[in-house]
Amino acid sequence: MPELITNPTLDRLLSTTEQIIRERGCRRTTLQEIMNRSGLSKGAIYHYVTSKDELFGLIFKSRMEAVNTRFFEAVKSARRELDQPLKAITEGLRHIHNEKDVSNQIFIYLLSQQENPAIREMLREIYDHSVRTAAIWIETGQKNGVIPDSLDARKMADMFVVLSYGLRARSMISTEAVSFSMDDFHELMHHMLSEHSRGG
Template structure:
């Protein structure tokens, strides 16, 4: 087995075990010992990739962003001249923003509670910047393929979408909130912003 493949498998085991533990126990109760037992990885194997539990949580956030980006870009390759296909891949992920038991929502809220720790602040900044970067890339890609008007300000629109998505993720942790702005409304807003009539 090649070293790159081994790295991928180890990282995947680490992330899958961590996500399962988050569902079982929540972010606050998980220990590194729990992660080692669930993943069946040694402390050394884990610390080869990360320095702390918070860094593992950051990888969980990063993984979701990259998965969404891969689905979007794969759809662009197949349907480069349409708006509907690639945007459908983005829209599929929007309902998860409202789910209180969705792992990335739980992780984000947990990390936001630790934002005064320098390592966590750095993780949050990287997550925010990467989120904006990917949103901007998706908009620019649509503009390059002629399905999103050039008049759309990619920087401002990308940041607005990220701010709304973070707000929805945080709101998902509030008990018994009756939301009037839903993922369907967010989807409509995206379409209206990116395909003005």
């Protein structure tokens, strides 16, 4: 899957595809409909991706990049505090509780296609990208002195992604009121990182 370097054409492609997914779902979204609505040729789309499924993966990745941007904006103004950057992450992930959210629909759709080797590889790449991004957040906290160096950033990042993926799956299975919310997720992460910072 290509690296995500946005520009107006790619932004139009992603936003158009998201809109169609909202209206029709992943399975009924076609490249032809994306071409019709975005005004982009097949060649223009294939400049960025080689398939509809790869385009869906790019949308999923773009959501993670948006959270990453929010995190680093919060870090700039946080003055060596943990709460504000962590809140930027959890606020940026609130959509994972929404069964109608495009990224959740893509997540379930791609999982349902994982017998396809190309999609299985894409899912692995998305997962690895998510863990790397979360590890960077933790390492940034370590560099700023709010998370101790003794914390295994990769292990904590993996746990973070596993938990967020579980929340995504739950949102697609159950629409009833949840007992573990994003506020609870925030508190859990804050508690774990605070415990480590006290050496506990």
